[in-house]
Amino acid sequence: SGTGKTATFCSGVLQQLDYALLQCQALVLAPTRELAQQIEKVMRALGDYQGVKVHACVGGTSVREDQRILQAGVHVVVGTPGRVFDMLRRQSLRPDCIKMFVLDEADEMLSRGFKDQIYDIFQLLPPKIQVGVFSATMPPEALEITRKFMSKPVRILVKRDELTLEGIKQFYVNVEKEDWKLETLCDLYETLAITQSVIFVNTRRKVDWLTDKVRSRDHTVSATHGDMDQNTRDIIMREFRSGSSRVLITTDLLARGIDVQQVSLVINFDLPTQPENYLHRIGRSGRFGRKGVAINFVTLDDQRMLFDIQKFYNVVVEELPSNVADLL
Template sequence: RALGDYLGVKVHACVGGTSVREDQRILQSGVHVVVGTPGRVFDMLRRQSLRSDNIKMFVLDEADEMLSRGFKDQIYDIFQLLPPKIQIGVFSATMPPEALEITRKFMNKPVRILVKRDELTLEGIKQFYVNVDKEEWKLETLCDLYETLAITQSVIFVNTRRKVDWLTDKMRSRDHTVSATHGDMDQNTRDIIMREFRSGSSRVLITTDLLARGIDVQQVSLVINYDLPTQPENYLHRIGRSGRFGRKGVAINFVTHDDERMLYDIQKFYNVVVEELPANVADLI
């Protein structure tokens, strides 16, 4: 919408958890670009509020994440409704077999641009790890960091929704101001939290991988992997939240004894060396 305001382009966000009737009204009045989630986009196509014969280009962004989150059937249903003569773009930071299968089934002689893994690591982001030995020591380590560092804004990643709520409660009980968002929250609540975070009224956001790719905030200078991701591919999406648009960023990974193998796998996957966090951590951010 921000770009559309200056280009004279009408853009509509078509997502679940919002009014179906309002979506229908706006789409029928005419828009140039629809940005949406698979379920709601398919629903609008099925209702013919979004006319497939008027679509000139279809873009599937974050294809690997969409397919891994159980949207495969909905995405396939959408492709079945698209006209034969349409430009299709499939974008993904990683390209698993499921995403390549889409290109074979629904695209005509597609041009593939595949980036080597060792070119994926984000320049300008300093990456470190902290040995915490035991899971129970992570909270103290986190609080120590926030007492040491002067941070503009930061994102903390954990691996479960329940842990988002647990860590949020623990941080607030120690007088740290934090926000939290995860997939169990309704869309309206998540939108409010993200607006507060983007505006800077909230400076620490605790979240899960589900929302890792939707956080695009220029002021984020620090990402903390309180839990290492369960898949190396998600590491890129997490640490990419810091150092946006050429700014300096830092990623700090909490590593227990059980996490050492995953840290090794991440370094091998991206062909990088993640150094131990130095004593002068305050000078890094």
């Protein structure tokens, strides 16, 4: 969401490492492969001059390759709970020297049902270990995790309205009926293609449906969601990052942790079902002080949710003006 959580824990981890010891000393867990790989990139960039060795342990990649790299020795492992637990179980990842354990996007990990796996991993780690829990929201279950894993934790809570991302202009379009959203999107397409844009919908099936509909009207779009295999997702994200594809349709999978710096327009084709996810979605568009625009398609049924979002973030979302292209 652009508040600097990743940079914060990466620099904390890098400062504590003994670089002469080529053993895993820090373990970072993330809810998705993409986020784990993003953290690995940040860690590597920040620790470049110290010669840090980082490896991302995620599903959908070769187990044997993971084992080979871990055997050769790394300072930091970043990964998803399933693959990390598997590597610990196979004893390819040795926990003896681990002194830092970081849970990133703890709320999202819990909502994806990783709670038991996180506990299983924690049981295998040395008793005296520093634990960091990072999360854009702190629901009761996330606080319960902190009670189980931590003794006398220091809590740093950012006031909610500080998280409203400045520099992002937020608008809504009244579409009345669900069926009218597609026409509205196609009317906006020329504006979308000027810049790089992300379009969010709420289900994987809808990603496929919308992609087909938009392409059938001769508009170019790419799409990604959690049912696609890792390799396909990587290729699509690479094309989008490089700018060779300009409009991406996706679900909330992308809303957390994927850094696409040049995105300046986000369209919520569907409003998120949780107000918290609104921040993650539109946060894509204004990172590092870049200006951005977020456009929300609102049916009659969505008006309550838009009201809740405005209240939650203490913002006013105005109706979209006709000169939207001038705002980008």
